[in-house]
Amino acid sequence: MDHTRSLRVAGLIGSIAALALLWVASSLTRLVPFPPTAVAARVVRLTPGDLATFFIDTLGHWALRLLTLGALMAALVIGAEALVVTSSGSRPRPGIAAVMLGIVAAAAAFVDPTFQPDPLYVIAATVFAGALYAGVAGRVHRRLAAEEQGADEVRRQTIRLGLMGGLALAAFGGGAGWLVRRLAGPDTRVVLSAPVSPAASPSRGAFPEVAGITPEVTSVADHYEVDINLLPPSLEANSWTLSIAGRVSEPLELSFDELQERFEIVEEYATLACVSNEVGGDLVGHSRWGGVRLKEVLAAVRPMPGGEDVVLKAADGYSDSIPLEVATDPRVIIALSQNGRPLTREHGFPCRLRVPAIYGMKNVKWLQSIEVSGSDYSGYWQERGWSDDATVKTQSRIDVAGEDRAARIDEQTWIAGVAWAGDRGIELVEVSLDAGTTWEAAQVREPLSSVSWVQWAFRWTPREARTVTVACRATDGEGNVQTARLAQPHPDGASGYHEVAVSVT
Template sequence: MQTTQPPTQPEQTPPPEAQARQELFANGFLAGLAAGILATGIMLLLNIEFHGVSLPEEMGSWITQLMPAPLFAFLHQLIGDDAKHVLVAIVVVGQCAVFGLAGGFFNQVSGHSSSAHPRPDGKSTTMRWSAGLLLALLLWLFSGLLLLPLFGSGLFGANTTSGLSGSMWSMGVVGLVYGLLYVLLRNLFSVREQVAKEALDAQAARERSRQTRRDVLRSGGLVLGVGVMGYLAWRFISNGLGSAGTNVAHITQNFKRKIVPPPTPNYGTLQPAQNLSPELTSNDQFYTVSKNLVSDPTVDARGWHMEIKGQVRTPYTLNYDEILQMPTRQQYESLMCISNEVGGPYMGNALWEGFPLSTLLESAGVKEGATKVVLHAADDYSDSIHLSKALEPTTLVAVRMNGQTLPQQHGFPARLLVPGIYGMKHVKWITGIEVVNYNFQGYWQNRGWDDAAPVRMTTRIDTPLTGATLTDGRTSYIAGVAFSGNKGISQVDVSLDGGASWQRATLKKPFSQITWVLWELSWTPKAGQYSVVARAIDLEGNVQDPAIASPAPAGSSGYHTISITVR
C-alpha cells in the first residue's frame, strides 16, 4: 500500500525589498545606538562642565512633576538612596534607545536616496557626511522645538539655567557629534555586512543571526526582568522585616498628645556609644538632597550675584564680595529632609554663619500686601516661605558652614536657613530673593508636597543597630538623636517591650533649641528577644505622634523601632 506524504509548505521568507529595509534599519539602529551613547556622554559632560542643557535632567524633572507625591515617596522607600540614580539610568537608557531608533529610521529613508553612494549592483554602501549633518539638524530641531517645550523648559531650553544661547550651542555640539559618528559607524557596519555576505549564504546567515538575536533578547530580557523584580522584592521584604514589631494599636490607644506642664529636661553626661551620631555633623558627612538628577550646579563667585526684587520699593543686587562685608552671626541649627523616613539618615546638625534675611528685606523696603518671599536658585529650583517667617531673626542667609566657606554641595555662595520647616525650604545656590503678593508654589509643591512643611518631631535610634546581638548581663547603651524643628526636646522615652512600658533617657544639653538632641539609656539586658522603641516630647509638652505616615506629602511620622537579641 502506497502512502503519499503531504506536500510541505515552503519556508516563508520576507520579500527582498523587506529584507533590505530590515537590514538598513538594523545597521542604522546599531550605528545610532553607539553614536547616541557617546553623544549622551558628551551632553552630560557639557552640562556638568559648561552648563549646557541636559535632556535627561529636564526629562527627569518632568517625570517627577507628573508623579504623585505618594508614588514618589513609595518608590524612594522601595528603592532607597539609589532612587535618583535609577531614574537617571532609565532616562539615559531611554535617550540612547531614541538615538538608535532615529538612526534606524533615517538609514531606511536615506538608503534609497541620493544621500548614499550606490554600488554598481544597486546596493547602498556608503553615506555622505552631509547626511549626518542633516540628521544632526533634524534632532536639534526636534529637541529644541518639541522635547524641551514639552518638558516645560521653553523653546530651545530658554527657561533653563543654560538659557537660550547655552542650550542651542550645547545641543548643536551634541547633534554634530551624533550625526558625524553615526555616518562613520553606519558605513563601517555596511561594509562589514557586505564582506560577510560574500563569504556566507545570505539567507542562512540572516536566519541564524535573527534566531541568535531573538534568543539573546529573550534570555537577556528574562534575566533583566527577574533581576529587577528580585531586587525590588528583596528591598520590599527587607524593609518589611526591618520594621520591628511595635504594638502600634496599643501605643495609639494610650497616646496622650500633650503633657502640661512640659517635662523638665533630664540633662546629663552621655557615655561614648558606638554608632551614636556626633553632635556636629562634618561637612562631608552632612546629608545632601537636591532635585538634580545628574549634577548640582557649580557656581563661580566671580560672576555670581543675588537680586532682591519683586514687591519692594528699592530693588537691588549684591555680589559675593558685598555679602561677605555684611555683619554676620553664628547659629547652630539642624536640618531634616521632608523625604526622610522614620529613623532615616537625612538629618544633620551644623554651625552656620550668615546674616538675617530680614536685613535684606528691610533694605529693599517691603510693600504693603506682600505675603511671601520666593527664593530662586542657580539650578532653576524655587521655593517660598511666608513673609512672617522670612522676618524671623533665625531665618538666615548662610555663607559659612562649620567654620568653612559654604561648600558647593551645600549651596555656595549662599543658602537659606529656615528653622522649624523641612530642608526643601532651605534653598541652596540662591540667585534671587523675590517678594510676592500671591500664593507662590515652588518646585516640590507643584509635585504635591506640603507648602507649610513644618518639621514633625522624630526620634532615631542610632545604637544598637537593628538585628544586633548583645551579651546577657553586660551593660549596654541605647542611644540616638531627637529633633522637633524649632521647639526643642524636653524628654526622650525608650521602651524595651514594643511600647508597653517606657523608661526616661538622659539628654545631652543641646547647642540651641533649633538643633537635635543626643540621648542615651543605660541598660543591663537579660537573655531574650527585644523590640526597642523611642519617642520624644518637645519643650512645649507635645508628644511625638505614633501614627505611621510616609514622607509624602508632609513628612513621616511614627516611632523608630529596632529588634535586638540578647544571649
C-alpha cells in the same frame, strides 16, 4: 545577520560614540547641556504632582536616577532606529540619520530649565557628534555587510569589537566627563567675613561615649543632599547676585561681597531635616551654619504693608516660600558657610536659606532672588501636593542598640541615638523595651543651640533571653510628645516611633 539587524547594531554603536562625545562637551562647559539629562530634567518639572509623589514614595531617591537611565536608553534606541528608517533599500545613509539625530539632540538641549545654553556651542557640539555617529555607524555597517554568508564568526567578532569599542569610548567619555565636572565646578575658594556672633559650645556636663552614635556635628561630606536636579547648578560667586524685591520700598541687588559687608555675619548650630526622611532615616544633619539674618536684609528693603509670603527663587528654577512672620525670626539666615567653610556646590554655593523650624525643601539652595509677596505662594513641591506649612515634626532615632542589635543576659549595653524638633528643642527622650507599653527616661546631652538636635543614651542590662523590641520617643521643648501614629513622608513628613529588634542571648 539580516540587513535590518546590522543597521540597528551599527546605529547603536554610533550612538554610544556620539553620546560619549556630547557628555564630554557638556562636562567642559555649561553652555552645552547633555541632551538625555536635559530631557529628564524637563520631565521632572512637567510631571503632575500625584504621579511625582507616587514615584517618590515608591522609588525614593532612585526615581531621578532611573529617569535619567531611561532617557539615556531611549536616546540609544532612537540612534539605533535612525539608521534603519533613513536607509534606502539595502543602502544605509548614516549622514541623513546623523542630521536628523543632530536636530533632535540640539532641540533637546534647550529644554533643561537649569541651563542657559549657547546656540553656537550647541550646534558645534551636535555637528561633531553627528559626524562621529555617521563615521562610526557607517564603518561598522560596511564591515558587517562585507562578510559573505557563512562568515558568522567574523561577523560576531566585528559586532563584539564594535560594541566593545563603543562602550570603551562611552566609559572613557563618562569617566572624563565625571572628572571634569568634579574639577570644573564653581570656585568656592571665596573670602568669608569673620562672624560677629560666632557659634559657641556651651559648658556642658559629662555625656557617655557610645560607639556608633551619630556625631553631634555632621560633616559636610556626610550631610544629606536632596534636590530636583540631575546635576547641581554651578554658580560663580564673583558673578552671582542676590535680588531682593517685590512689595518693598527699596529693592536691593547685592553681590557676594556686598552681602557680607552690609550685614553682620552670625553663626549658629542648627538641624536640617528633609521632609522625605523616613522614620529612622538618615536624611537629617546638624551643622554650624554661618551667614546673615534674613530679618536684617528684609528690614533694609522695607517691606510694604500687606506682605504675606517671602518667595525664594533658585538658579535651577526651583522656588518656594515661607511666611513673612517666619522670615523675620532672627534664627533664619541666608547661609554662606557650613562648618566654617564656604558652602559646597551640592549644598547650594554660593548661598542658601536656612530655616530651623521648617523642612529642608523650603531651605532653598542656589538662592538668587527673594521677593516679598502680598499673597500666598505655592512653590515647586506645594504644586505637587506637599505641605506648605512644612513644620519639622518631633522625631527621634535609634543609632545604637546593643552590639549590632545583640545583647547578653546580665551584661550592660547601650541604646542611643539622636532626637530633633525644628526650633522647639528637645526636653526629654524615652526608651521602651516592650514595644511602647512602658517607657523609661534616657540621658539627654545638652544641645549646642536652641535649634540643635540632641544625642541621647540609655544604659540597659537585659535579664532574660528573648527578642526585645526597642523603641524611642521624644518630647519637644513645648511639651509635645512624639506621636506614635505611623505616617509616610508625603505630604508633611513621616511620623511614628523608630523601633529595632534586639536579640538577647
